[in-house]
Each structure stands twice: as C-alpha cells, then as structure tokens.
Amino acid sequence: MTDRDILHTMKVLAKRYARANRLPHHQALDLIASKLGFSHWKAAQRAAKGGWQPSSEQLAEVKAFAREAVPVFQELPADGDSTTFTFAGDQPPEEGKIGPHVFWIQVSLGDVHMSGEGWHIQLGEAPSAEPFVEVTERRVKSNPIHDPEFVKDALKIARAKAKDVQAHISADWDRRSTMPDAEGRARHPINKDLSKQWFCLHCDEQSTSLAITSNMWHCPSCGASPINIFSTPFWLGDDAPRDRNAARDMTFTSRKKVESEADQDSNLEIEILDTTPTLELNEKKVELLLRMALLDDAANPGERLGALLADIGVDEDNDADMCLDEDLWPEGKDPEQALKVAELLGIELELTITTGTAPFHWPGLAHHTESTVDYVSALLAAYKEYSGQ
Ligand SMILES: [Zn+2]
Numbered sequence: 001m002t003d004r005d006i007l008h009t010m011k012v013l014a015k016r017y018a019r020a021n022r023l024p025h026h027q028a029l030d031l032i033a034s035k036l037g038f039s040h041w042k043a044a045q046r047a048a049k050g051g052w053q054p055s056s057e058q059l060a061e062v063k064a065f066a067r068e069a070v071p072v073f074q075e076l077p078a079d080g081d082s083t084t085f086t087f088a089g090d091q092p093p094e095e096g097k098i099g100p101h102v103f104w105i106q107v108s109l110g111d112v113h114m115s116g117e118g119w120h121i122q123l124g125e126a127p128s129a130e131p132f133v134e135v136t137e138r139r140v141k142s143n144p145i146h147d148p149e150f151v152k153d154a155l156k157i158a159r160a161k162a163k164d165v166q167a168h169i170s171a172d173w174d175r176r177s178t179m180p181d182a183e184g185r186a187r188h189p190i191n192k193d194l195s196k197q198w199f200c201l202h203c204d205e206q207s208t209s210l211a212i213t214s215n216m217w218h219c220p221s222c223g224a225s226p227i228n229i230f231s232t233p234f235w236l237g238d239d240a241p242r243d244r245n246a247a248r249d250m251t252f253t254s255r256k257k258v259e260s261e262a263d264q265d266s267n268l269e270i271e272i273l274d275t276t277p278t279l280e281l282n283e284k285k286v287e288l289l290l291r292m293a294l295l296d297d298a299a300n301p302g303e304r305l306g307a308l309l310a311d312i313g314v315d316e317d318n319d320a321d322m323c324l325d326e327d328l329w330p331e332g333k334d335p336e337q338a339l340k341v342a343e344l345l346g347i348e349l350e351l352t353i354t355t356g357t358a359p360f361h362w363p364g365l366a367h368h369t370e371s372t373v374d375y376v377s378a379l380l381a382a383y384k385e386y387s388g389q
Helices: 003-021 025-035 041-049 056-067 148-171 209-214 234-239 246-250 252-259 283-297 301-309 336-345 363-367 372-387
Strands: 094-098 101-108 111-116 119-123 132-135 197-200 206-208 272-274 311-314 320-325 349-354
Touching: 003 025, 003 041, 003 056, 025 041, 025 056, 094 148, 101 148, 111 148, 119 148, 197 209, 206 209, 283 301, 283 311, 283 320, 283 336, 301 320, 301 363, 301 372, 336 349, 363 372
Parallel strands: 132 272, 320 349
Antiparallel strands: 094 101, 101 111, 111 119, 119 132, 197 206, 311 320
16 A cells, blocks of 8 residues: 555545544544544544554454444533543453454443454444444355354353443543433433433433433444533424423333443344455446456447447346447447456347447547547537638
8 A cells, every 4th residue: 555545545534434433534534543543633644644544453443433323422521522532441452262263352432342353343332222243254254243152151241341431431521421310301411401301312212211321322323422412402493392291201211221231132033234345346346347448448438438338238137238339339349448348247148230329429539639639629610611700
C-alpha cells in the first residue's frame, strides 16, 4: 500500500463510521487514527507520509470497527467538554482459552470484542444488546463457533466483561443517572436533564427512567446511544405523545429482558453471520465486468462509444449476450478482452450486431482519431458546417 492508499482507506472508513454514528467527519477521522495508536488524524497523516504502514491485523481491526454501526458511547469527561472522546476501558487484548480454543478479548469504545481463529463476537455496551456473532474465515476447519456450547461459553465470558465495562462507566456518573429517585426521575449522564420520561431520537420510543437507567442510557427498543436520548421529544412537534403513562407499558418488556440478563443467551437463537469475503456474481456485476473489458478492446472514441452503449444482457445463469452497434464497432472485430473475461468468469458470451444507436451524426468521425477531444472538435466543426450554427 502506498501512503495515499492508506490515507484513502482510512478516510473511507471514517466517512462510513461518521455516517453510521452521526458524528462530524473530523471526529471520525480522529477515532480511526486513535484505533491505530495515533493521538489524532494529523499525526496519522504525517506518519503515513513518512512511510508508516498499518499491519494487516491493525487494518482488519479498523475495518471491523468502522463496519459496525454501533453507536459510540460518548462519556462526559471531567472537564465537562462533551465534544472530547474518551475510550472507557480501552485495554490491550487479553488471551484466554475455552477448551483447546485460544481466544482474545478486548474492550473498545465500550464494546466487547472476542475473537479466535475464524470467528468474532461483538457485544455492545447496553445490557439489552444482542451479540453479533460472525464467521470471519470460512476455510478455517472445525471452527468452534459452529458449536452452540462453545458460543454459550464464549458469550458468558463476553457478558462478564461487558458488566465490568458498565460498572466502570456508571462509576463516574451521578447516582441519579444509575437509579431513579422516589418520584421516578433520573438525570441524563451527558446533558444532565432531570426527567421521568425519556425519548429516543432514533426510533421515538418513550421509556421510563427505570428502563433507560437499567439499559445504561441506551434506547431499550433500538439500542441507540445516550446522545440520542432526550427528556422531551422536541423533534416530534405536535405529534408528541400526550399520555406519558403509556411509556410504562411500552417499556415493560424491555425492562423484563434486562432483568433476566443472566439467562439472556441461553434461550436466544444466535444467528451466526458468515462475513468471509465472497464474490457473488449477479447480472449487474457480470455486465459491469464485461463492459469494462469491452472498453479495453475499444481502440478509438467510436469504439469506446460502442462499448459504453453496447446492450449487455445477462440471464439467471449469468450467461450473457452482447449486442454491438455496427456503426460504432467494426464488423468482424472480436472483443477479445471481453471474451477472456467471460471465460474467467466461466460464463457463455454471445455476440450480436445491431444498427442505429449512435447518439451523434456521422459516427464514422469517431473512428478517425484516438482522442475524444479531437473527435469532439471534429464533430462540432461538422455540425457547424452542416447547419451554419
Ligand atoms: Zn430507539
């Protein structure tokens, strides 16, 4: 990777993360940089220009981090500046074993990450969070993640770790942020509002103080982070719910769920996602690859037009037919690159000829030069001569 590639990758990841978490882009850049051990983005930029390269593990970790749209926990630091991020509980990974299987466990931005050969589990910091379990490499033989007993044991370890994180975070909070008072009021840990009812900006869910405090100020319904929880649903305007008691019923089930946390995973149907990179060819992708190859075959502006306008149809078996305009593609010229690509993809490619799709008059002009600029000047001159324009 060149330094430009590295910086570009980081920027793309930061953009994705910023969008998922509704953060300003510069904050996401700093977060990505901090994941790589830099104090801020500028430092990472300087290092990349000086030849620094992330290791493949670092890169994979940063990618996994950016891919998750789990909201960032924004802890209010002691100086009261809510725009500063602190990484509660960020520690180096610890190694452990379940039976013969080695794993690593680490807390990052409040989330627990646990991984071993070919698998990864992520647990968000809200007590109601459901685990995200994935196969990261399909070719690992006898991947323990397919064994439900192993998953259960792993989740037990991850849940215990998550509890530590929760304790660490709430230790810094006002007591009213962890336990409602006799009137059922709680204090928001970040904006310090005091209220009986709480509203989620993300899904409009209305929750009692008890429901929201027991879920670490994450929405019990959608899991949105504390920065999305407000004492008034100002975004709803006149549609705001009037019956505030309704919230008690609405959040009853989520409260129940949090209370039975100890058994949370034993009855849960855990879905295991396979995130091994896999090429899934479909109509669009086959068409795209064939057209790219056809552009390689095009020798001049006329043929490039022919490639761009070729009618490429792909059937359900991904076999394709390519229809070229005889004015734009020379008769008898085989699109060799496209045929080679079809062979690589293991699909049939049939060629046909059509006529009359050229978008401009005198299509022959496009075949007499190699440059598009020269072609366009010739085209403009021809129109001028013809119409006197
Ligand atoms: Zn919500």
